[in-house]
Amino acid sequence: MEGSNYTLFDLSYLDLAIGLALILIVAGLSRWQQLKLEGELVIAAARTCLQLLAVGYILKYIFTLNHPFLIILVIVVMIVVASRTVKGRQKKQTRELSYLVGFAMTVGSGISLFIATQIMLQIKPWYEPHYLIPLAGMVIGNSMNGATLAVERIDSEIEARKMEIEAYLALGATAKQAAGKCIRAAMKAAMIPTINSMMVVGIVSLPGMMTGQILSGTSPIIAFKYQIIIMYMIAFSVAVILHR
Amino acid sequence: MNNPKIELLNVQKTRNGTVILKEINLKFISGKRHILLGPSGAGKTTLLRLLNRMDDPSSGEIFYDENNIKNIPILELRRKVGMVFQIPVTFEGTVKDNLMVPYRLGVISGNADENELEKALELSGLQTEYLGRKASELSVGEKQRLNVARALLNKPEVLLLDEPTSALDSESANKLLHSVKELNEVLGLTVIMVTHQLENARLFGGKIIHIANGTVVREGEEEGFFLNSLSSNMS
Ligand SMILES: Nc1ncnc2c1ncn2[C@@H]1O[C@H](COP(=O)(O)OP(=O)(O)OP(=O)(O)O)[C@@H](O)[C@H]1O
Numbered sequence: 005m006e007g008s009n010y011t012l013f014d015l016s017y018l019d020l021a022i023g024l025a026l027i028l029i030v031a032g033l034s035r036w037q038q039l040k041l042e043g044e045l046v047i048a049a050a051r052t053c054l055q056l057l058a059v060g061y062i063l064k065y066i067f068t069l070n071h072p073f074l075i076i077l078v079i080v081v082m083i084v085v086a087s088r089t090v091k092g093r094q095k096k097q098t099r100e101l102s103y104l105v106g107f108a109m110t111v112g113s114g115i116s117l118f119i120a121t122q123i124m125l126q127i128k129p130w131y132e133p134h135y136l137i138p139l140a141g142m143v144i145g146n147s148m149n150g151a152t153l154a155v156e157r158i159d160s161e162i163e164a165r166k167m168e169i170e171a172y173l174a175l176g177a178t179a180k181q182a183a184g185k186c187i188r189a190a191m192k193a194a195m196i197p198t199i200n201s202m203m204v205v206g207i208v209s210l211p212g213m214m215t216g217q218i219l220s221g222t223s224p225i226i227a228f229k230y231q232i233i234i235m236y237m238i239a240f241s242v243a244v245i246l247h248r
Numbered sequence: 249m250n251n252p253k254i255e256l257l258n259v260q261k262t263r264n265g266t267v268i269l270k271e272i273n274l275k276f277i278s279g280k281r282h283i284l285l286g287p288s289g290a291g292k293t294t295l296l297r298l299l300n301r302m303d304d305p306s307s308g309e310i311f312y313d314e315n316n317i318k319n320i321p322i323l324e325l326r327r328k329v330g331m332v333f334q335i336p337v338t339f340e341g342t343v344k345d346n347l348m349v350p351y352r353l354g355v356i357s358g359n360a361d362e363n364e365l366e367k368a369l370e371l372s373g374l375q376t377e378y379l380g381r382k383a384s385e386l387s388v389g390e391k392q393r394l395n396v397a398r399a400l401l402n403k404p405e406v407l408l409l410d411e412p413t414s415a416l417d418s419e420s421a422n423k424l425l426h427s428v429k430e431l432n433e434v435l436g437l438t439v440i441m442v443t444h445q446l447e448n449a450r451l452f453g454g455k456i457i458h459i460a461n462g463t464v465v466r467e468g469e470e471e472g473f474f475l476n477s478l479s480s481n482m483s
């Protein structure tokens with residue numbers, strides 16, 4: 005392996021406290037500039053710390069147990085939380101939307117995860133959590149963002165084009181025909197961030213996973229291949245979710 | 249031919265807990281002109297929108313040719329019951345593109361026939377030279393005529409008009425009313441028009457249905473309708 009004399013340094017809790025000091029400085033600045041963000045900032049910082057700590061320990065436990073049922077359960081929880089988050093973004097909140105998004109996410113992420121882990125990487129055992137869980141997290145997280153954008157955009161488009169939609173309906177158009185333009189606009193809006201990040205990846209931004217792999221001593225070339233797979237998976241899942 | 253084309257039985261509409269229409273019992277006669285007359289907020293638009301199922305009543309039944317409209321496929325109902333809104337809606341492109349929409353949607357099968365388009369335009373009071381004009385650049389009155397023409401292409405049996413003249417000056421308003429009146433007389437179309445202006449009702453003629461506070465307060469033929477209201481006011 006390249007970088008053979010490379011060691012990954014552990015962080016002590018004292019180091020985390022130093023990080024926290026940075027947040028306190030930002031909070032101080034916010035107070036000074038009267039941005040009134042300091043309350044939220046402190047809560048957000050505390051939540052980041054607690055949530056990640058909890059997840060870190062849960063993942064460690066899951067990795068040790070290494071049971072397929074538990075790993076699938078983690079992915080299911082991710083999908084449920086993600087679809088509920090998308091629903092929360094919709095003005096007229098409906099239960100169906102949550103199910104619909106959940107279903108689309110299961111199909112979209114499911115297919116791309118299957119292709120990546122079983123056909124490309126061929127991980128053994130098939131549920132190897134070191135691969136499955138972070139990959140699922142990234143794909144589901146990005147699908148969630150795509151779906152959120154789509155839902156928000158559909159709401160605002162329908163609002164703006166209400167009269168046009170009603171005119172189509174009154175002429176005997178189906179709901180799908182009448183809202184066709186809105187649906188297309190929403191799908192485009194949702195794909196744009198994914199396409200943008202594929203355009204500039206590595207130039208403007210170094211993605212989190214690639215950074216993480218390089219930090220932990222993986223060859224940048226391997227990290228790059230993984231990243232490509234991930235980006236394509238995300239594009240695919242976002243596209244699937246938009247087509248419901 | 250005195251069959252009711254559309255009949256409402258004890259129709260009620262509530263929105264967010266408030267009653268907007270109550271105990272509406274009405275018959276719209278086949279081939280006749282009808283006017284829904286009443287002050288702003290009376291519930292005229294709400295009532296009209298129930299007739300092509302843009303909305304559904306909270307209770308009560310509506311019949312079309314003696315069939316409950318819930319049992320008629322909604323797209324078929326909307327083809328038979330055309331609607332023109334208060335504010336005209338134009339789609340992208342030329343007047344011709346707009347008139348092609350019913351074909352493009354597949355509401356009318358087969359290819360667009362130029363003759364049909366021209367006929368619909370003329371019936372609505374627009375010359376055929378308008379076909380190539382950009383729809384968004386028409387005057388409001390012309391747009392409203394385009395909306396009528398577009399609705400006619402579906403060969404509807406009933407035409408619903410929601411204050412089609414409200415955005416027009418009185419001269420173009422009179423012209424439009426005249427055109428719609430002719431549609432009724434020439435094509436035998438059943439017409440239901442909403443207005444809050446007495447003069448429009450007078451000019452248009454037909455059966456007048458007076459609506460106030462979400463209910464029908466009086467109905468009758470145009471001849472005599474205003475006379476009666478005068479005498480009842482005096483007594
Ligand atoms: N979506 C809605 N939600 C709640 N109330 C509504 C809604 N639409 C209409 N209303 C109320 O119902 C009543 C009747 O409205 P409607 O639009 O049918 O009146 P209208 O007779 O057509 O009046 P106008 O002549 O001003 O067009 C009004 O008081 C209106 O505020």
Ligand SMILES: [Mg+2]
Nearest residue numbers: 292293294410
């Ligand atoms: Mg109205």
